[in-house]
Amino acid sequence: MRTDRTGLALIEEAVQLLRTAPVTVYALYCGGTVPFLLSLFNFCVKMSYSRSAATECSASAVLVALAYGWAKGLQAFCCRELVRAYTGNVEGWWKPKTIMAIWSRQIAFQPLGLFVRPLAWLLVFPVIHVSAFFQNLTVLGGARQTDVRKSWELARLWPGQSCTVYGLLSLLDLVVFLDLCAVTFSTPFLLKALLGIESFLTRSYTWMFSPVLIIALAAGTHFIVDLLAKAIHVIRCCDGESLTTGEDLLRRLKGFQHADGAFRTP
Amino acid sequence: MNLTLQRCLIHVDRGAAARCPICRNYFCRECVTEHERRFLCSSCLHDVVAGVEPARRNAERFTLIIKMTIGMAIAWLFFYVIGQLLMLIPPNVHDGSYLRNLGQ
Numbered sequence: 556m557r558t559d560r561t562g563l564a565l566i567e568e569a570v571q572l573l574r575t576a577p578v579t580v581y582a583l584y585c586g587g588t589v590p591f592l593l594s595l596f597n598f599c600v601k602m603s604y605s606r607s608a609a610t611e612c613s614a615s616a617v618l619v620a621l622a623y624g625w626a627k628g629l630q631a632f633c634c635r636e637l638v639r640a641y642t643g644n645v646e647g648w649w650k651p652k653t654i655m656a657i658w659s660r661q662i663a664f665q666p667l668g669l670f671v672r673p674l675a676w677l678l679v680f681p682v683i684h685v686s687a688f689f690q691n692l693t694v695l696g697g698a699r700q701t702d703v704r705k706s707w708e709l710a711r712l713w714p715g716q717s718c719t720v721y722g723l724l725s726l727l728d729l730v731v732f733l734d735l736c737a738v739t740f741s742t743p744f745l746l747k748a749l750l751g752i753e754s755f756l757t758r759s760y761t762w763m764f765s766p767v768l769i770i771a772l773a774a775g776t777h778f779i780v781d782l783l784a785k786a787i788h789v790i791r792c793c794d795g796e797s798l799t800t801g802e803d804l805l806r807r808l809k810g811f812q813h814a815d816g817a818f819r820t821p
Numbered sequence: 822m823n824l825t826l827q828r829c830l831i832h833v834d835r836g837a838a839a840r841c842p843i844c845r846n847y848f849c850r851e852c853v854t855e856h857e858r859r860f861l862c863s864s865c866l867h868d869v870v871a872g873v874e875p876a877r878r879n880a881e882r883f884t885l886i887i888k889m890t891i892g893m894a895i896a897w898l899f900f901y902v903i904g905q906l907l908m909l910i911p912p913n914v915h916d917g918s919y920l921r922n923l924g925q
Contacts, residue, residue: 598903598904599903602907602908603908603910608904608908609908612901612905612908613897613901616897616900616903619896619900620896620899621893623896624892624893659885660885662893663885663889663891663892664888664892666893666895667895669895669899761916761918766910766914767915
């Protein structure tokens with residue numbers, strides 16, 4: 556386990572982990588997050604433009620909450636797959652009993668983050684620990700009784716590294732958001748300039764300041780960056796757990812055993 | 822009755838070391854096991870564990886269902902508040918007409 560790893564090195568390792576991750580990781584992540592983001596976008600559009608928004612609000616909020624529960628469950632399974640890709644060994648999460656245990660714990664605990672995280676943002680300092688706690692809970696799954704306590708303990712590990720990672724991720728969030736804005740805003744005008752396609756989007760620029768569009772772009776940014784954040788927390792959790800289990804050393808030894816020439820007597 | 826005068830129910834050649842608080846029989850040191858600060862014989866221990874475990878599991882399941890319900894209620898409340906906030910935004914902000922008015 557490397558405690559000397561900088562925040563930037565950790566992000567690089569997470570990117571490498573995502574590059575080598577199996578396709579199931581992306582399938583599970585998209586299968587959970589895309590329906591949730593679509594239902595959230597649909598909800599925001601309805602609440603902003605529909606005449607019957609006031610009467611539909613509570614029923615539509617139930618659907619979004621269900622989609623949120625669905626997304627959190629699949630994100631936890633996606634993290635299990637990432638742990639498998641990183642460590643090479645993980646308990647089988649695909650057993651129906653384990654799936655139900657993980658899903659139910661995610662539904663029970665993750666919604667707290669919807670309120671606790673913005674509160675932590677207001678208090679500035681604990682936001683890193685709080686965000687890391689909820690990400691760790693996604694990584695560990697929560698099927699075991701000790702997972703909640705362990706998530707908090709792992710969230711407090713290596714605070715310097717955490718701060719750097721969150722600073723860099725916030726910067727990345729901003730860059731991705733601006734990129735998405737640039738692509739979205741320029742596409743209709745490019746279509747008009749290059750292909751002569753004119754639409755209501757090119758007649759006025761006021762649609763760019765629509766709150767719903769801003770929310771959609773923020774959701775798209777979250778969709779892109781959150782998987783990287785999850786990969787980072789998978790590495791941090793595995794390394795943190797290795798402090799007490801020594802799993803990382805066993806993994807490295809296994810690697811030496813499989814390498815050509817290693818451990819061979821002449 | 823004095824414990825030192827008793828014999829183990831299973832190993833009659835051995836002296837009793839404990840009395841099971843459930844079946845009230847005497848047992849030697851090997852025949853009793855500590856369970857929640859009580860020394861129980863193997864058969865009583867089996868009954869206790871068999872009776873306690875499903876009850877505890879049921880209680881845990883019930884607690885989890887309540888937690889899930891609370892979790893979903895919290896998620897619903899959050900999105901409901903978001904919906905209410907969006908409804909508070911005037912329609913001219915949503916369609917951007919306020920910007921045209923500002924320009925005039």
